[in-house]
Amino acid sequence: MKKVRTRFAPSPTGYMHIGNLRTALYAYLIAKKDDGDFLLRIEDTDQERQVEGATDIIYNTLAACNLNHDEGPDIGGEYGPYVQSERMKQGIYAKYAGMLVNMGKAHVCFCKEEDIQAQKEAAGDKEDSFYYHDPCKHLSHEEVQRRMDSGEPFVIRQNVDPEGQTSFDDEVYGTITVDNSTLDEMILLKSDGYPTYNFANVIDDHLMDITDVVRGNEYLSSTPKYNLIYEAFGWEKPRYIHCPPVMKDEQHKLSKRNGDASFQDLVAKGYLPEAILNYIALLGWSPAEEREIYSLEELTKAFDVKRINTSGAIFDVEKLKWMNGEYLRRMDDEEYCKLVTPYIDQAVKKPYSRQAIAVGLKDRAMLLNDIPPMLDFVDELPDYDIDLYFNKKMKTNPEISLESLKEALPVLESLEVWDRDSIHDALIGLAQSTGRKNGVIMYPVRVALSGKASTPGGAIELALVFGKEESLDRIRKGISKLENWE
Numbered sequence: 001m002k003k004v005r006t007r008f009a010p011s012p013t014g015y016m017h018i019g020n021l022r023t024a025l026y027a028y029l030i031a032k033k034d035d036g037d038f039l040l041r042i043e044d045t046d047q048e049r050q051v052e053g054a055t056d057i058i059y060n061t062l063a064a065c066n067l068n069h070d071e072g073p074d075i076g077g078e079y080g081p082y083v084q085s086e087r088m089k090q091g092i093y094a095k096y097a098g099m100l101v102n103m104g105k106a107h108v109c110f111c112k113e114e115d116i117q118a119q120k121e122a123a124g125d126k127e128d129s130f131y132y133h134d135p136c137k138h139l140s141h142e143e144v145q146r147r148m149d150s151g152e153p154f155v156i157r158q159n160v161d162p163e164g165q166t167s168f169d170d171e172v173y174g175t176i177t178v179d180n181s182t183l184d185e186m187i188l189l190k191s192d193g194y195p196t197y198n199f200a201n202v203i204d205d206h207l208m209d210i211t212d213v214v215r216g217n218e219y220l221s222s223t224p225k226y227n228l229i230y231e232a233f234g235w236e237k238p239r240y241i242h243c244p245p246v247m248k249d250e251q252h253k254l255s256k257r258n259g260d261a262s263f264q265d266l267v268a269k270g271y272l273p274e275a276i277l278n279y280i281a282l283l284g285w286s287p288a289e290e291r292e293i294y295s296l297e298e299l300t301k302a303f304d305v306k307r308i309n310t311s312g313a314i315f316d317v318e319k320l321k322w323m324n325g326e327y328l329r330r331m332d333d334e335e336y337c338k339l340v341t342p343y344i345d346q347a348v349k350k351p352y353s354r355q356a357i358a359v360g361l362k363d364r365a366m367l368l369n370d371i372p373p374m375l376d377f378v379d380e381l382p383d384y385d386i387d388l389y390f391n392k393k394m395k396t397n398p399e400i401s402l403e404s405l406k407e408a409l410p411v412l413e414s415l416e417v418w419d420r421d422s423i424h425d426a427l428i429g430l431a432q433s434t435g436r437k438n439g440v441i442m443y444p445v446r447v448a449l450s451g452k453a454s455t456p457g458g459a460i461e462l463a464l465v466f467g468k469e470e471s472l473d474r475i476r477k478g479i480s481k482l483e484n485w486e
Contacts, residue, residue: 004036270368360457448478
C-alpha cells in the first residue's frame with residue numbers, strides 16, 4: 001500500500017487565516033493517522049501579494065500548534081525544493097507546460113487583457129459564466145514561434161474540449177460531474193514565467209508524491225481542470241478531500257481580506273494555541289464520540305474524513321472562549337501559574353504570591369488577556385461604592401455587612417497562623433456560631449478586601465494573597481466606610 005503523503009501549501013500573504021490553519025490540521029491528521037508524511041510547501045507564485053515576514057508566520061504558527069512537518073523549506077527532504085519560486089528557477093513548470101503544448105493539451109496565447117475584456121463586454125448578461133474563446137488556439141506553429149522570437153509577451157493556456165462531461169470522486173462531497181463547456185481554459189504559465197497556483201500545485205503534488213489533497217470546497221469547480229492535466233500526463237490522481245468553509249455567519253465566510261480573526265489575532269487576545277486547534281477541528285468535522293475536548297494525539301486517532309460535513313460551520317467565538325477556559329482549568333497548578341505570571345505582572349507590582357493569585361484566577365479567567373483587568377484592585381484598594389454590599393443572593397446589605405465585618409475582624413486578628421485552613425475555619429466558625437449563612441460573612445469580607453462584587457477567588461483566596469496585615473487593614477477600611485454611610 002502506498003504511503004500516505006499530504007501537504008499544506010500556503011501562500012506567504014499575511015497572517016494565518018483560521019480556514020487555512022484548519023486545512024493544515026486536517027492534512028496533518030490524515031497523514032499521521034496512517035503513519036504518513038506531512039509536507040510544508042510555500043506557494044509564492046503570486047509575487048504581488050507576498051508580505052514580508054509571512055513565511056516566518058507560517059513556520060511559527062505550525063510550531064505553536066505542534067503541527068510538525070516531515071519535509072519543508074526549513075528542514076529539507078528528498079522532494080525539494082519546497083518553495084515554488086525556487087522550483088520555477090529550475091525550469092520545472094516551463095518544462096511541463098511545454099510538454100502540454102507539444103501534446104496539444106495547451107497552447108501559447110498572445111492575447112492582451114483588453115482582448116479578454118472586449119469579449120466579456122460582448123457576452124453581456126452571460127458574463128458570470130464567461131468562457132474566453134481564445135483566437136490564439138488557431139495560430140500555426142510557425143506564427144507562434146515567430147511571435148515568441150520577436151519577444152511578444154505570452155502566456156500558456158490549457159486546452160479544454162468543450163464536448164462531454166468530466167467526473168471525479170471527493171471523499172466529502174461524493175461524485176462531482178461537470179459539463180466541460182463550463183470549464184474555462186485556465187492560464188498555466190504567466191507572462192513573467194511564473195506558474196499559476198492552479199498549474200503549479202498539480203505539478204508539485206505529482207512530483208512530491210502527494211496521495212491526499214486537502215483544500216477548501218471553493219476548489220471543487222477547478223478540480224476537473226486539474227484532472228485534465230493528470231490525465232494528459234497519464235499520472236495517478238490523488239484522493240481529494242474538499243472541506244466546507246468556515247463561516248462568519250450564515251451568509252458570509254470568514255475572510256482574511258475582510259479583517260476577520262486570524263490565528264495570530266486570537267493568540268494575541270489570550271487564546272491558547274491548543275484550544276484554537278481543538279476548536280477548529282470541530283468546525284466541519286463531527287467526532288464519533290460525544291465529547292469536545294481533544295488533544296492533538298487524540299484528534300489523530302479519532303479523525304475520519306468520512307465525518308467531515310458538507311455544510312459550512314459558523315465560527316462561534318463564545319464557544320471558543322468556553323473551550324479556552326476549559327483548557328486553562330485543566331492545567332496543573334504549577335503549569336498554570338507559570339503561564340499566567342506574565343499577565344499577573346502586568347497588573348500587580350507588589351510582591352504578593354503569584355501562586356496564590358493564580359489559584360483564584362484558575363476557575364474564572366477564560367482568556368489570558370482577561371487577567372490584568374481582573375487584578376486592578378490588588379496593588380491598591382479602589383474607592384468603591386457602598387452599594388456593592390447590597391447582594392440579594394447573599395442576603396446582605398450595608399447594615400448586615402457592617403455587623404459581619406465587625407465580627408470577622410477580631411476573629412481574624414486572633415489567628416496566629418495565616419493559611420487557608422485557619423482563615424476558612426475562622427470565618428465558617430463565625431457563621432455557624434452566629435447562625436448565619438456562610439455568604440453573609442464571606443461576601444462582605446470579599447468586598448472589603450477587593451472593592452469589587454466579583455473577584456478571581458473568594459474571601460479566603462484574597463486574604464491569602466494580601467496576608468494578614470493588609471487584609472485586616474482593608475477590612476478596617478470597609479468598617480469605616482460602612483460606619484460613615486448615610
